Amino acid sequence: MDRLLVTGGAGFIGSNFVHHLVEHTDVAVTVLDKLTYAASEASLAELPRDRVELVVGDVVDADLVERLVGEHDAVVHYAAESHNDNSLADPSPFIQTNLVGTFTLLEAVRRAGTRLHHVSTDEVYGDLELDDPERFTESTPYNPSSPYSASKAGSDHLVRAWVRSFGVQATISNCSNNYGPWQHVEKFIPRQITNIIDGGRPKLYGAGLNVRDWIHADDHSSAVWTILNHGRIGETYLIGADGERNNLEVVQMILTHFGRPADDFDHVTDRAGHDLRYAIDSSKLRDELGWHPRFGDFATGLARTIEWYEKHAEWWQPHKRATEASYAARGQ
Secondary structure, eight states: OOEEEEETTTSHHHHHHHHHHHHHOOOEEEEEEOOOTTOOGGGGTTSOTTTEEEEEOOTTOHHHHHHHHHTOSEEEEOOOOOOHHHHHHOOHHHIIIIIIHHHHHHHHHHHHTOEEEEEEEGGGGOOBOTTOOOOBOTTSOOOOOSHHHHHHHHHHHHHHHHHHHHOOOEEEEEEOOEESTTOOTTSHHHHHHHHHHTTOOOEEETTSOOEEEOEEHHHHHHHHHHHHHHOOTTOEEEEOOSOEEEHHHHHHHHHHHTTOOTTOOEEEOOOTTOOOBOOBOOHHHHHHHOOOOSOOOHHHHHHHHHHHHHHOHHHHHHHHHHHHHHHHHTTO
């Protein structure tokens, strides 16, 4: 595998994957990215130009996608609209990118016979009760609860159908919530970090009891690379790092890092349809493919993430005011 096409590779999770490839492999990478507000050309700027090429374009552009797919040995498909609140305000971009974009890509890899890995989310499974001892597995029924998660569920079904109907060489992964460098300040962890750096207070939805299973973006990257190289065609693998924390705990960990009191935050209006708990059982990935997370300790990964945002204020500050104004308009 010498040349890899990464859709959405200038976004948060995709750019971390590209960084991981440059650091740990010899492959040449082409990034296809629309450069929406959630993507950043700066996230790739430090990478060597002889290893990473950025093509600005839309994954629904069939001619462009077909040409790029034909020039590469494999495709990793990160491109997606992914913010739940935005999907509630206007679902249409989620249908276009997540469903039509995935269809466009599947048709291109079908014609070219190119290997595909499709990156998805644990949100397709809905949520679990806070006291439920179970976790999501590859056999958990889909039960999406937002336009975002429904569009990702639909894209997963498209991939499975193209594998079965047309013999497309594809795998799927569903990952838990990511954190790490280059994540937009609208997202939960960077929003709290940057609020404090800016002299403000963290904002907590409702009582803060909603649980997420956090994984560092670099661990997600290593898992995707493992699946791309060793995963069985047609299989789905869940990616998680046993990082379950409720939102209140995360906010208090961030406050503690900055030496602030544990109650130095504001309660804000809860998100509509806010899922209670996500939890990933990644046994299949670990047992079959031998993958294990490097950041098994959430506190360590969180501290490194905070340090990154402290050092890269020039990247996130231009977006901060507009983001907070949008949240304020919703009482959040």
